Amino acid sequence: MRGLAGLAGLLLIVEALPRFGLVNDGYLPPTSRIAAALGDEVVTAEFWQAVGDTLTGWAIGLAIAVAAGVVVGIVIGAVPVLRAATASTVEFLRPIPSVALIPLAVLLYGTDLGSTLLLVVYAAFWQVLVQVLYGVADVDPIAEETARSFRFGPWARIRNVLWPTALPYVFTGVRLAASVALVLAVTAELVIGAPGLGKMIAVAQTSGAVPDMYALIAVTGLLGVAINLAARVFERRSLAWHQSVRGEVPA
């Protein structure tokens, strides 16, 4: 309830600031005008096309990053030699800002979906990989040795011991990667000009359509909130058996 009051307060402040001349309304239009611009946008086909483009880049990039992160993470994590040998490389590559790849993406793919994918996959992959590595390291040695004494093969051990232990970490990684992927998808569109919401924002900016720009930015924020919520719900559903989720259900 109070949260709604807070949101209403934000909308009122944005309405009041330009109305009372505290802020130039060419820079910050009042809420009502942003809402009207949003109303005009949502009935156009281009708007939904842009949302679709952004979400396509986001979803494909995230799927590639998660698949690669999980597979590489399990392989590296399960083999101690590999883990030791790759640790320094991972630590070096991970903090490289993905935006450093923007010029490369432009040269390789121009303004295609490929540019967006390159940035999204690079940024999201490390989030997943690192979480999977933590998860694999967290496997209970007793469970692992029990499985060995029962002569579980490597595949059965991964399936029945390693995977359930790592799963909560995988979900954390996916949740982090999902929001990072959205940021990078919109960034790529904004800076490179790949089709999507980011490009619409850039176009609105250069053509001086300030209310539309604010409306589109609000849409990206709402998309981000929706993705966060969806990831959380998905996580809780899939981990309903896990201690961390069971413990939160009120008795």
Next chain:
Amino acid sequence: MKRLAYVLGLPVVLFAAWFVISAGSENFYAPPLSRILESFGRTWTLDRLQADVLPSLWRLIAGYVLASVIGVALGVAIGLSRGLRATVEPVLEFFRAIPPPVLVPVIMLFAGIGDGMKIIVIVFGCVWPVLLNTVEGVRAVDSVQLDTARAYGIGGPARIRQVVLPAASPQIAAGLRQALSIAIILMVISEMFAASNGLGFTIVQFQRSFAIPEMWSGIILLGLLGFALSLLFRLAEGWVLRWYHGLRSVTKGR
């Protein structure tokens, strides 16, 4: 000796592989590594570092420090007040969910394209992870500690400094770490949009003029910068939070 081999082994192999495979490269976009390295020395001279890298770093540090101070201060205030927290939390979640680079066009309206714009962009993007993590950390302060402090008559600023901030500091550090990588991204993005100097500006300039080996050298420099900053952060965090890491390793070993 064995540890050193593990740390250096793969990077050396990868580097050598890149060097060998790219040696005869005719591909315009992927020049031989030897040429990239040669242009690295030629491009990033002391003058260049002073003219382009220092301004970038200055904006990065100014924005990051401001964001940290604002984030921690507001976070403590919001975290300590249950009513305030319930009211503003959805608004904060919304602001955090906005991809920070889209703020660049908005802030350009208000602050033009000077240094001020870039610093505000960095502050605006970095403040959310710090703020939200501080709120979480402050909320999780042990209530027994808080009551004890109150029973001893420790109130106001002393309570915040002695009880609340230390207890929340591991969580605050997590927020600061997230903010650091966002800060680097925003530094580069804001310079790609509008600037007359800086790392992001220079790299895009190389790309537009098809100075490919120079562009690669810029990407490598940016990577090294990201790595160095995260290393510095880890060292600083390890030192400031040494009591916490010590505590953790003791309780884990038990």
